[in-house]
Amino acid sequence: MTVKEKIMDNTVNFFLKEGCRKVTMDEIAAYNGMSKRTLYENFTDKNDLIRQCVLYSNELEKSSYLSNIASQEDMMDILLRGHERNFSIDLSSMISFMDEVRKYFPDIYRQTIREVKEAHCTMMAELLTKGQTEGYFIKNLDARIIAPILSEIMKIAAHSELTQGREMSQSETYKMLVLIYFRGLTTEKGRKIIDEFMKNNN
Amino acid sequence: MTVKEKIMDNTVNFFLKEGCRKVTMDEIAAYNGMSKRTLYENFTDKNDLIRQCVLYSNELEKSSYLSNIASQEDMMDILLRGHERNFSIDLSSMISFMDEVRKYFPDIYRQTIREVKEAHCTMMAELLTKGQTEGYFIKNLDARIIAPILSEIMKIAAHSELTQGREMSQSETYKMLVLIYFRGLTTEKGRKIIDEFMKNNN
DNA sequence: AAATTTAAAAACTATTTTGGTTTTTTAAGT
DNA sequence: ACTTAAAAAACCAAAATAGTTTTTAAATTT
Numbered sequence: 429m430t431v432k433e434k435i436m437d438n439t440v441n442f443f444l445k446e447g448c449r450k451v452t453m454d455e456i457a458a459y460n461g462m463s464k465r466t467l468y469e470n471f472t473d474k475n476d477l478i479r480q481c482v483l484y485s486n487e488l489e490k491s492s493y494l495s496n497i498a499s500q501e502d503m504m505d506i507l508l509r510g511h512e513r514n515f516s517i518d519l520s521s522m523i524s525f526m527d528e529v530r531k532y533f534p535d536i537y538r539q540t541i542r543e544v545k546e547a548h549c550t551m552m553a554e555l556l557t558k559g560q561t562e563g564y565f566i567k568n569l570d571a572r573i574i575a576p577i578l579s580e581i582m583k584i585a586a587h588s589e590l591t592q593g594r595e596m597s598q599s600e601t602y603k604m605l606v607l608i609y610f611r612g613l614t615t616e617k618g619r620k621i622i623d624e625f626m627k628n629n630n
Numbered sequence: 631m632t633v634k635e636k637i638m639d640n641t642v643n644f645f646l647k648e649g650c651r652k653v654t655m656d657e658i659a660a661y662n663g664m665s666k667r668t669l670y671e672n673f674t675d676k677n678d679l680i681r682q683c684v685l686y687s688n689e690l691e692k693s694s695y696l697s698n699i700a701s702q703e704d705m706m707d708i709l710l711r712g713h714e715r716n717f718s719i720d721l722s723s724m725i726s727f728m729d730e731v732r733k734y735f736p737d738i739y740r741q742t743i744r745e746v747k748e749a750h751c752t753m754m755a756e757l758l759t760k761g762q763t764e765g766y767f768i769k770n771l772d773a774r775i776i777a778p779i780l781s782e783i784m785k786i787a788a789h790s791e792l793t794q795g796r797e798m799s800q801s802e803t804y805k806m807l808v809l810i811y812f813r814g815l816t817t818e819k820g821r822k823i824i825d826e827f828m829k830n831n832n
Numbered sequence: 833a834a835a836t837t838t839a840a841a842a843a844c845t846a847t848t849t850t851g852g853t854t855t856t857t858t859a860a861g862t
Numbered sequence: 863a864c865t866t867a868a869a870a871a872a873c874c875a876a877a878a879t880a881g882t883t884t885t886t887a888a889a890t891t892t
Contacts, residue, residue, distance in 0.1 A: 452879060463840045468881070568828070573798050573806050580786055581807075588782055596775050604775050605783075612814030630770070654859055666861080676860070 432470050435460055436484040439477065444521045448478055449532045478529065479536050486544045493551050503559040504621045507610065519586035549575040556613075564618030574613070581609055603629070634672050637662055638686040641679065646723045650680050651734045680731065681738050688746045695753050705761040706823045709812065721788035751777040758815075766820030776815070783811055805831070 429437070442451065442459050453474055457464045471477040496506050530537040552575035559565040584590065585602040603626070611622045631639070644653065644661050655676055659666045673679040698708050732739040754777035761767040786792065787804040805828070813824045 453881080454879080457840095461840095463842095464881080465841095465883090466839065469839095474880070570798075570806075573802060574810075576792055577786075577803070577807050580790055580792055581783075584782055584786065590778055590782055596772075600775060601779070604771075605779050608776075608814035609811050610814070612810035612812070626770075655861080656859080670861070 432480075433484070435462075435467070435470055436481050440481045440485050443478075443481060443525055444518075447528050448525065449528050475533065475536060478533060479540055482529065482536065482540045482544065486547060490547060490551070497554070497558075503555065503562045503564055504618060506555065507559070508621075508625050519582070523583060523587050545579065548579055552576075552578045559613075559618070563615060564621070565613045566615055569613065578609075581606060635686070637664075637669070637672060638683050642683045642687050645680075645683060645727055646720075649730050650727060651730050677735065677738060680735060681742055684731065684738065684742045684746065688749060692749060692753070699756070699760075705757065705764045705766055706820060708757065709761070710823075710827050721784070725785055725789050747781065750781055754778075754780050761815075761820070765817060766823070767815045768817050771815065780811070783808060 438460050439456055442456065446455075453464055453467065456477070457467045460467065467477075471480065496510075526541060529541060553571035556565060556569065556571045556574055556578075560567060560569070585598065585605045590596075590601050590605075591598050607622060607626060611619060614622060640662050641658055644658065648657075655666055655669065658679070659669045662669065669679075673682065698712070728743060731743055755773035758767060758771065758773045758776055758780075762769060762771070787800065787807045792798075793800050793803050809824060809828060813821060816824060
């Protein structure tokens with residue numbers, strides 16, 4: 429891991445905790461245990477830093493995805509394991525980070541986040557197709573429509589007012605939202621596995 | 631239909647088209663073909679007008695729902711017919727109207743829209759339960775969780791950036807989002823009907 | 833141990849952002 | 863049409879912050 433990567437790895441976490449708008453370069457330098465000078469030797473300015481952090485976290489996600497695919501695992505395993513991970517981590521901080529970028533760094537948003545989203549949709553589409561060829565999902569689905577819907581659905585559980593003021597947990601909501609949607613995509617074969625999973629996880 | 635109801639009926643449409651924030655009382659009076667004086671004889675102020683318009687449109691929806699229920703129709707018919715209507719009307723204007731109320735008339739939002747939403751969720755929950763007792767939906771579902779999720783899901787199709795910049799229609803998106811989610815809720819019996827419907831509507 | 837390199841700390845400036853004030857415009861209500 | 867209240871815009875001063883430069887300290891090399 430290069431110095432630059434270390435900085436990005438560190439700073440992404442900082443951004444997720446504190447947001448990127450109100451965080452100052454002094455604070456970032458302090459958080460990384462270095463002087464501003466060193467920071468500026470690695471990144472031309474704050475925009476550059478944020479942009480590269482976004483790209484970096486996308487790379488991490490992508491490589492995790494690739495290793496999942498490469499492992500040639502069963503589609504349903506990938507799905508349910510990913511699902512378990514998704515509602516254990518704090519998706520909402522990532523989402524509000526993204527929202528802040530859109531609002532206060534529109535250039536970065538246009539250039540970077542859009543393509544990150546595209547990448548995400550591409551992954552989803554590939555997974556979907558894999559599931560179809562393995563016989564878990566019904567055939568008459570257009571991946572170009574379903575994939576962005578999936579991205580959107582995942583966002584709601586974390587983001588919306590669904591959980592606020594009600595007596596349901598985020599993981600409960602996530603399950604009923606995402607798992608039920610996936611159940612809607614399944615064939616008999618896939619449904620069995622999801623129903624089994626739900627039986628063991630309620 | 632009383633004068634007051636006529637005004638509300640008219641003004642709701644106006645609000646849906648133009649929003650309620652920037653529309654002036656002068657414009658509303660003109661739109662209704664009356665003087666401001668007549669308007670103010672029926673509503674104490676703009677807040678009152680907006681509040682009553684919200685309640686009125688909710689009443690309309692509710693009575694349509696009640697007549698559906700009263701007709702003792704098959705659950706799946708209600709669902710699929712309602713679904714067809716939903717993606718033919720312009721849900722998005724209703725949603726942005728609601729958003730404007732939340733933003734600029736928070737008092738009305740707290741007092742009125744919240745209970746409208748509650749009413750909507752109650753209807754959804756009732757429909758869900760009906761569907762369960764009729765054997766279309768799986769049993770192990772908590773209506774208090776599913777109902778608000780359904781409301782939320784319907785919003786996405788109309789509202790989000792899903793349809794923007796992509797080559798898919800809103801109705802296509804709505805179908806793949808809402809119908810697939812419902813499909814996820816179904817038993818064998820309900821699934822047959824949805825699959826039949828999808829076969830005839832693609 | 834002196835010299836050299838490296839990076840942190842601190843100091844500094846030039847922009848940006850923010851908070852508060854006044855003026856102007858808009859729109860409610862009579 | 864008129865009055866009044868409230869919202870928006872324009873404006874300014876003060877604070878905060880990005881980015882640069884200088885100084886200090888510590889590690890490394892010779």
